[in-house]
Amino acid sequence: MQAKQTLIKNVKIVNEGSIFDGDILIEGEYIKEINESISAKTSDVHVFDAEGQYLLPGVIDDQVHFREPGLTQKATIETESRAAIAGGITSFIEMPNTNPQTTTIEKLQEKFDIAAKTSAANYSFMFGGTNDNLEEILKVDPKQVAALKLFLGSSTGNMLVDNPEVLEKIFSSTKLLIAVHCEDEATIKANLAKYQEEFGEDIPIKHHPDIRSEEACYISSSKAIELAKKTGARLHVFHLSTAKETSLFSNKIPLKDKKITAEVCVHHLWFTDKDYEEKGTFIKWNPAVKSQADKDGLWKALLDDRIDVIATDHAPHTLEEKNNVYTKAPSGGPLVQHALPAMLEMYHREKISLEKIVEKMCHNPAILFQVEKRGFIKEGYFADLVLVDLHHPWSVNKDNILYKCGWSPFQGATFRSRITHTFVNGTLAYKNFKFYDVKAAKQLTFDR
Structure with missing residues (x-):
């Protein structure tokens, strides 16, 4: 008691x-x-x-995939939220590309019901946009839902929003913050076809950042930002992976006044394309881990406040799935247990201060999403x-990994x-x- x-x-x-x-x-x-x-x-x-x-303060992770409902062989809200609190993440915002997808109010409520029974961490969910669910989007209560998630690049099911007219209508109509995954689908498809012609299905993993290229990211991010400026929408761009994209964002005004914000994920701050040789598909993410120059550019923008938030994009898959050839191995990996320890390791390496880690992982997600009474150590919170x-010190090994999938890109x-x-x-x-x-x-x- x-x-x-x-x-x-x-x-x-x-x-x-x-x-x-x-x-x-x-x-x-x-x-x-x-x-x-x-x-x-x-x-x-x-x-x-x-x-x-x-x-x-407890970390607020603004981008996780806990796979429930429908993909529970990979993860559940219960297993991953426990891993999250072991990693110092006390609140998470989960993505809509589950099965079924969270694109109706009814499906959203079902996820809230699951989390109310099983989650170890505080929770919210993003609502998913599609080419044809604007009516449902307009029913969403902004006091209860973190944001609207739009896939402007590849996605599962029908969640790719690729109709420009629909996109503009969504941007113009919703009061919700719009969070976007930006990779240009046409560019990726053309790149993939070129490499498939040369290698078939078993493309060497080192070509992942050539397929999901800097160009694919920049085309999509710049278009989304242009649309946000045109419509006045509140836009948050997820998981920047290139130095080039950081030029699209500003540090001229305080976060609370920004209409266009950006996030970087732990894996893009930790790994580079040199790590594909050792880690293989276990560091296959969308967008891809890219060059040392990209990593350096992301760090620079994070520290000068063009990038506002550090998140995980925690997205587990089974070992069996990850062990497939390139075209069959899904993108994503588990991170919530190890994200804060990894950033604290960067503090030891004198890359970032403790105060800055707290700003980017705790304070800023709370400000950006207007989370009530969390993200700070304050009386009344x-x-x-x-x-x-x-x-x-401790080492990551299979005996202390808490994800349902049982592996980590940080193993060892x-x-x-x-x-x-x-x-x-x-x-x-x-x-x-x-x-x-x-x-x-x-x-x-x-x-x-």
């Missing part, structure tokens, strides 16, 4: 651009008090000495909190930092590879 209050003592709090020593009092689901020193007023307070560890030991990597405790809405949900059987997660709401 959890005490009504939890007092975390002697912690280094990372929040809003600074790190300071202090104590935090949690009461129920909320942060009650933050101070240099807080004393327990009654015996009914669980006092926890953090011994100088770092306290971060939900106590979604993550304790991190920066000097407690050693991280110097580990997530030791994760609080979800004031409740300790995870501690050092152990989960507590608590139902603390809530549906995210949006201040719109």
Whole structure:
């Protein structure tokens, strides 16, 4: 039975651009008090000495594929949300390309019902746009749904929105934030045909970034941005993978005032095309992991605030599926358990500060999606909190991978930092590879 209050003592709090020593009092689901020193007023307070560890707001991951309903051989909301809290991600926004797809209000509600029963982390879902569901899009409640997701490049089922008139109508009609996957389908098809002619189905994986090329990404991203400017739509471009695309985005105004924003994923900040030789299809993503110059350009834009958010695009597939030849191996990989440890590793390598990690993974998703009372360590906010030991190395191996698919692109990597405790809405949900059987997660709401 959890005490009504939890007092975390002697912690280094990372929040809003600074790190300071202090104590935090949690009461129920909320942060009650933050101070240099807080004393327990009654015996009914669980006092926890953090011994100088770092306290971060829970990460908000704005792009995951948890595969439920319909693709549960790969993952479920339950399995992947548990992996998420083990990785310090306390809230996720899940994508609509499940089976059936989340393109009607009825299917959206079914996903909310599943998450309410099984999710270990706070949850919301994006609604999917198609060439013919504008009527359903207009029924969506913006206080309950994170955003509208449009595939402007390849997608499963009928989710590719490739009719320019429909696209303009959606951009002009919805008040929802529009999140887009940008890769130009015609360019990719032409590139693929060229390589299939040479290699058949077993195209060497090193050609993935030649097929899903810089040109394919830039054509699509620039068109989406042009349309957003024309219609006044609020646009968020997912998973930038090229240095060239970063020139399309600005750092001239604060995030809260931006109408056009961008995200980068952990894998595009970590891997390059040199890693295909060792990792093969296990780092096959759409858009593709590209060159060192692209990775360098993404880091530059992230640190100078042209790129606003770091996310995962967590998209698991079974080992059997991933072991296929190039044209049959699906794109995507699992990341929620290892994204924050990977970014903390980049802190150790002096690529990024702790304050910047928190800004890009916690504060900015909350600002960008207008998530209510999350993403910051503030009095009156939900106590979604993550304790991190920066000097407690561990290696990723099949025995500690928590994804249902059982593998990770980080297998064999050693991280110097580990997530030791994760609080979800004031409740300790995870501690050092152990989960507590608590139902603390809530549906995210949006201040719109």
